[in-house]
Amino acid sequence: MLKKVALIALMGMSASAMAGEWQVKVGGSVISPTADTSLNTLIGPVNVEADHEYAFTPSVEYFFNDNISAELLLATPISHDVLVNGDNGAKIKHLPPTLTAKYHFKNSTRFTPYIGVGGTAFIAWDEEGVAKDVKEDFGFAGQIGFNFQPADAKNWGVFFDARYAQLSPEVTLTADTAAALGAEKFDLDIDPMVYTIGYSYKF
Numbered sequence: 001m002l003k004k005v006a007l008i009a010l011m012g013m014s015a016s017a018m019a020g021e022w023q024v025k026v027g028g029s030v031i032s033p034t035a036d037t038s039l040n041t042l043i044g045p046v047n048v049e050a051d052h053e054y055a056f057t058p059s060v061e062y063f064f065n066d067n068i069s070a071e072l073l074l075a076t077p078i079s080h081d082v083l084v085n086g087d088n089g090a091k092i093k094h095l096p097p098t099l100t101a102k103y104h105f106k107n108s109t110r111f112t113p114y115i116g117v118g119g120t121a122f123i124a125w126d127e128e129g130v131a132k133d134v135k136e137d138f139g140f141a142g143q144i145g146f147n148f149q150p151a152d153a154k155n156w157g158v159f160f161d162a163r164y165a166q167l168s169p170e171v172t173l174t175a176d177t178a179a180a181l182g183a184e185k186f187d188l189d190i191d192p193m194v195y196t197i198g199y200s201y202k203f
Contacts, residue, residue: 023061023069025159027198030054031078031096035168035189042182050080050092050190057196066106071116071143073098073163073194077125082171082188090129090171096194097121098141098165110151116143120165122190130177134188139166147200156201163194 036049055078061071075096082090100118120141124134145161168187178184 020063020065020069021202023063023200023202025059025061025071025198025200027057027059027159027196028054029057029075029194029196031080032193032195033080033190034164034193035191037186037189039181039183039186043180046181047085048089048186048188049083050188050192051083053078053080057194057198061102063202067104069102069104069114071100071102073100080190082129082131084130088129090127090131092127092131092134092171093125094134094169095121095123095125096165097123098163100141100143100163102143104147110149111146112149113146114144114161117141118143120167122167122169124169130174131171132174133172135170135172137167137169139168141165145196155203156199158198159200160195160197163196165190165192165194167191 031053033050036047039046055075057073057075059071059073061069063069077093077095079091079093081088082092098120100116102114102116104112104114118141120139122137124136127134142164143161147157147159149157168189170185171188172185
């Protein structure tokens, strides 16, 4: 899905002959998982969840016109502690590239609300603890937020947005853990909300 969204965005950029504007956004984010996973194992019920984390999340945005844009969210590798029945069981690092097509509600004020839909990816970077391997995953992404441009600002502004990402990567357990639980692998439901605040600059 992410590849299709990226292809559509790139085709749109070519068709516009680069007639629009670029915007760079630099922000800090809270990554807040909204889901967890319940497993029935040999030792009884087990609850597995990823913890909340913070990340530096720059993004690049291209405006086709005043209302329509495409934004690519980037980030340094995000490291989640995976809690098993409340205790640390593993650590998973990943990259979360997210591409959204956005609509900006232009008005007479300096606040510009926007909404966006698109695709996201979970690209596993590293894993430790009971996690032997974590597969890449792809899912739906939604976005809502606003940009505010102060009266004395020509190109820069501040923004806040909230994104939802639908992600459930497959986790393969180490041999000892798999034998103890009677389960070799499972889908780790994360489905995070990503809350971001930062600065924007339009070229």
